[in-house]
Amino acid sequence: MEVVIMAGPAEVGDFAAGRIAELVSTRPEAVLGVATGSSPLETYRSLAARRDAGLDLSRVSAFALDEYVGIRHDHPESYHAVIDREVVQPLGLDPARVHVPDGLADDLDAACEDYEAQIAAAGGVDLQLLGIGENGHIGFNEPTSSLSSRTRVKTLAPSTREANARFFDSAEEVPLHCLTQGLGTILDARRALLVAQGASKARAIAEIVEGPVSSRWPGSVLQLHRRATVVVDEAAASRLQLAEYYRYTVEHRRIVQPGA
Numbered sequence: 001m002e003v004v005i006m007a008g009p010a011e012v013g014d015f016a017a018g019r020i021a022e023l024v025s026t027r028p029e030a031v032l033g034v035a036t037g038s039s040p041l042e043t044y045r046s047l048a049a050r051r052d053a054g055l056d057l058s059r060v061s062a063f064a065l066d067e068y069v070g071i072r073h074d075h076p077e078s079y080h081a082v083i084d085r086e087v088v089q090p091l092g093l094d095p096a097r098v099h100v101p102d103g104l105a106d107d108l109d110a111a112c113e114d115y116e117a118q119i120a121a122a123g124g125v126d127l128q129l130l131g132i133g134e135n136g137h138i139g140f141n142e143p144t145s146s147l148s149s150r151t152r153v154k155t156l157a158p159s160t161r162e163a164n165a166r167f168f169d170s171a172e173e174v175p176l177h178c179l180t181q182g183l184g185t186i187l188d189a190r191r192a193l194l195v196a197q198g199a200s201k202a203r204a205i206a207e208i209v210e211g212p213v214s215s216r217w218p219g220s221v222l223q224l225h226r227r228a229t230v231v232v233d234e235a236a237a238s239r240l241q242l243a244e245y246y247r248y249t250v251e252h253r254r255i256v257q258p259g260a
Contacts, residue, residue: 001209001223001225001229001230002228002229002230002249003209003229003230003232003240003242003246003249004229004230004232004246004250005232005233005234005237005240005243005247005250006231006232006233006234007233007234008197008233008234009042009197009198009233010042010046011233012042012043012195012196012197012231012232012233013040013041013042013043013044013045013046013195014042014046015231016040016042016043016046016129016193016195016231017043017044017046017047017049017050018046019127019191019193019229020032020043020047020127020129020193021047021050021055023126023127023191024055024056024057024060025055027126028056028059028060029059029060029061030060030061030126030127031060031061031062031119031122031123031124031125031126032060032061032062032063032125032126032127032128032129033062033064033065033125033127033128033129033130033181033186033189034062034063034064034065034083034087034129035064035065035129035130035131035139036064036065036066036079036082036083036086036131037131038131039130039131039132039195039196039197039201040129040130040131040195041086042195042197043129043195044086044087044090044091045090047090047091048090048091051090051091051092056092057091057092057093058092058093058094059094059097060091060093060094060097061097061098061099061122062083062087062088062093062097062098062099063099063115063118063119063122063125063181064079064083064099064100064101065128065130065138065140065180065181065186066079066101066139066140066178066179066180066181067079067080067100067101067102067103067178067179068103068175068177068178069103069108069153069175069176069177069178069179070103070104070175070177071103071104071175072104073104077167077168078103079100079101080100083098083100084098099115099118101115101151101179101180101181102114102115102179103175103178108153108179109152109153111179112150112151112152112153112179113151115151115179115181116150116151116185119185119188124188124189124190125188125189125190126189126190126191127189127190127191127192127193128186128189128191128192128193129193129194129195130186130192130193130194130195130219130222131194131195131196132194132201132204132205132208132219133159133160133163133204134159134163134200134201134203134204135157135159135160135204135217136207136208136216136218136219136220137157137160137218138183138186138194138218138221138222139180139181139182139183139186140154140156140160140178140180141154141180141182141183141186141218142154142155142156142157142160142218143157143215143216143217143218144216145182145215145218146182146183146184146215147184147213147215147218147221147224148182148183148184149182149183149184149185150181150182150184150185151179151180151181151182151185152179152180152182153177153178153179154177154178154179154180155176155177156175156176156177156178161174161176183218183221186221187224187225190227191227191228191229192222192225192227192228192229193228193229193231194219194228194229194230194231195231195232196230196231196232196233196236197233197235197236198233198235198236199235199236199238201232201236202235202238202239203239204217204219205230205232205236205237205239205240206239206240206241207219207220208220208222208223208230209223209230209240210240210241210242
């Protein structure tokens with residue numbers, strides 16, 4: 001696992017956007033996994049600025065991590081709407097290439113299987129962008145999620161619903177269930193890129209980076225990923241015991257020459 005510590009949220013977003021831009025520049029039809037929540041917003045802002053400077057994302061395909069169950073697609077806090085507002089429009093993605101789980105399906109289990117099939121048909125995810133919850137969830141894989149889980153229905157933890165209540169008129173309006181890519185699905189992505197900012201994420205970051213791989217902290221499954229990068233600001237890095245080593249490795253990163 002690569003751990004990169006940046007000064008603040010804007011720097012985290014710019015670094016992550018740079019990684020995505022590098023991928024798209026060499027693979028214009030790349031398949032991205034996109035996340036919602038506050039963590040990736042700076043990344044999307046930086047990507048939008050790069051688009052204004054000439055980065056073409058129009059051939060990129062995207063798969064959202066999750067969606068609430070039972071919420072209208074045109075509800076402003078459905079992830080269909082959030083992805084359109086925060087990702088598709090600012091980045092100039094083709095809406096036909098953007099996929100979000102169907103939380104309104106009559107058969108939710110079948111919708112989950114179909115979503116897995118769509119990802120496979122697209123050739124898999126080249127780079128999965130992730131945020132993290134204070135309880136260590138990635139996607140909506142709450143604590144005790146199977147480390148090999150696939151896209152499925154999950155019950156949101158009370159702490160997750162409380163954290164998301166700020167987006168709704170009342171806490172009671174936050175849906176109780178969701179569809180989410182599983183931890184096994186996330187591990188299938190060829191690259192994983194997790195971003196986190198702020199002191200409230202410090203314990204979760206310390207647990208998933210330096211703690212044991214455990215369903216108690218679902219994000220710790222990224223320790224098993226072959227190409228996972230965790231990008232955090234100083235506040236989110238404040239409980240990392242090996243922070244100086246991570247800075248040292250970034251400073252002395254080996255540059256592989258073409259053809260080497």
